[in-house]
Amino acid sequence: MTRVSRRMATVLIGLLALVLTACTPGNSEPQDRQLIVGTSVAPNSMDPTTSDAAAIPEALLYNVYETLLKVGADGGYQPLLASEWSVSSDGLVYTFNLRPEAKFASGTKVDADAVITSIQRIKDDSSVLPVLKAAMEPLASMRAVDENTVEFTLSEPSQNWLFAMSQRAGIIFDPAHLDQLATVPAGSGPFAFSNWVQGDSVTLVRNDGYWGTPSTLAGVTFKSYSDPNAMNAAMLAGQLDIISNLAAPQALNQFMTSDFTVLDGTSTGEVVLGFNHQNPVLADLRVRQAINYAIDRKALVDAVWGGKGLLIGSMVPPTDPWYEDLSQQYPYNPDKARELLAEADLGEINLRLRVPTLPYAPGAASYISSQLAAVGIQVTVDELEFPATWVDQVMYQGNYDMTIVAHAEPRDIGNFANPSYYWHYDNPEFQQLITAADRAPSETEQVTLLKQAARILSDDAAADFLWLLPNLVVTKSDITGVATNRTAQSFDMTGVSAPGA
Known part of the structure; x- marks a missing residue:
């Protein structure tokens, strides 16, 4: 966590906006503060089981x-909902005490x-994402003790x-409320939709009827910005309380002031230069x-x-x-590449590099295309x-040679064990290790086994693992409880607190 003071003159314009946006009109008690969190991508549904958009669990999980x-x-x-759980000695029976x-x-x-x-719906409902169904395949039966x-x-x-x-x-x-989940989430958490x-x-x-420790916040609004510079400007103007993950790290210095707290942690977002292994050229290890x-x-x-982001070398x-x-x-080593x-x-x-219009991808594509041109x-x-x-074009149709995207799902190394996944990587040894x-x-x-699997991905150059997205969170300086590292797709607000304006 980093806090650095600066000249007070640069913040006077933003002070009034900060006051107005931080308070609910007519009451300045801490429990009446509605925080606004800036995010980079808008959700396309409210159901995290039928849409794979990461923006849904970001707000709701x-x-x-x-x-x-x-x-x-x-x-x-x-x-969480279970106070404790146990597993049988053979690893087959899990018992959860609610x-x-x-x-x-x-x-x-x-x-x-x-x-x-809820779990039976994951197994039976045809609209549920295949990846979630696959996660429940080991489940043979359930019973209410x-x-x-x-x-x-x-x-x-x-x-x-x-x-x-x-x-x-x-x-x-x-x-x-299972028939309304696409538009009206219905859960048990400290916040309600x-x-x-x-x-x-x-x-x-x-x-207000939360069964556990209630939030001291009146609520949270997740507001999406397609332009990271617009999100930064909104934060500087006091229109946001938190930037969930800074999508323009070059602008980080403007938040190094006494008005803000900058959290610089790790995420689960591996930025991958993915190869379509069905392309005969890219099927060649060399x-x-x-x-x-x-x-x-x-x-x-x-x-x-x-300069923000950890070099990792594999999908971990x-x-x-x-x-x-x-x-x-x-x-x-460009000489080794030419060799x-x-x-x-x-x-x-000649290869087509087809990238999404996400903040990191076009710039990375331009840089990479220049470096690859230098080796032929x-x-x-x-x-x-x-x-x-x-x-549609990359994931579903496989209409690409290379692409760049951050895979934010936690513990997603197993995606490389699925030859039908859009990379079409097919390595039996790797698949056996994952299983x-x-x-x-x-x-x-x-x-031990997953370390071996990660090394195979690296040795086999299954992709080029460019870097791990940092978890760069910016908050107003009076906000506490935001986690430094992101280990799930959730932007977890359950422990966040802020005083009244």
Whole structure:
């Protein structure tokens, strides 16, 4: 956390706006302060199980929707709707003890039947995302031991299943409102849904009947900005209380004042130069390795992301237990790149780099195309509107050679084990390690196997892992409780507090 003072003259213009936006008219008590959080992407639905937009759990997970357990800032599990849980010695039976006081915002009790209904919906509803259904595949049966105890039986041990229960696949919905989830979220969290203006904002209000420790905030509004500079300007003008993740790190210095607090942590957003392995050129290991050697990742981060971002070398952030620093597996070496391309002897190489219109991607694409041209790879850059066009052309149709996107899902190394995923990476050894890690009898063995899997991705140049997005959060200086590291897709406001204006 960083706080730096500056000349008071530069803040006088923003003071009045800060006062006006921080207070509810007619009352300046702390509990009446509605915070406004700036975000980079607007959600396209309110249902986190039928749309894969990261903006949905960013606003709703843990704030409105709760799970039986959650992931803390250190990456470890914490109790939530379940006060405790246990697992049988064979790793097949999980028993969760629900908090008897837990209830939905409607006042309905969160009981064993509600838990079973929510998880059964993930398994049965055809509109639910395939990735969430896959997360529940190990689940063979569920039963209510009593109204406050749920027992889950797996068909085979799965380390990933417990983690999935802490994420969007494990959300416990109010069963009476399952037909309205696309527009009206219904959960048990410390905030309740109030309003959604598509393309603009999601407003939550304090759940005054919350079963746990209530929020001291009146509520939270997540307001989206497609232009990071506009979001920065809004923060400087006092129109925002928090920037959830600074999308223009080059502008960070303007927030290094006594008016703001800057949190510089890690996220789960690996910025990946993805390869379409169905392209015969990119199916050649030597070409993929050449591309990795040809790109100066440190200089790239300096040029397009203000020098902010950790070099990682594989699909693992440091908050995962199996993290190893593999960033120097392919040090910048354009001569080595040329040597590998000459060895491949594929003639003139022309590749299409199709990137989303997200803050980091176009600048990175321009830089990368220049560096690849220097070793003899010609690159045509296309910018695709995000999410609709990029998702359709790249993820669904596979109409690309290379792309750049940040994968924000936590613990997503397993995506490389799916040959149908848009990279079409197909490595049986890697797939076997991912499966074995999931079925490992202990977390220690899981960590060992996933370290091996991460190293295979690096050695095989399955992609070029450019950098890990930093978790650059800017808050007004009087706001506390925002986590430095982001270990889930949630922007967790449950512990955030702020005094009255």
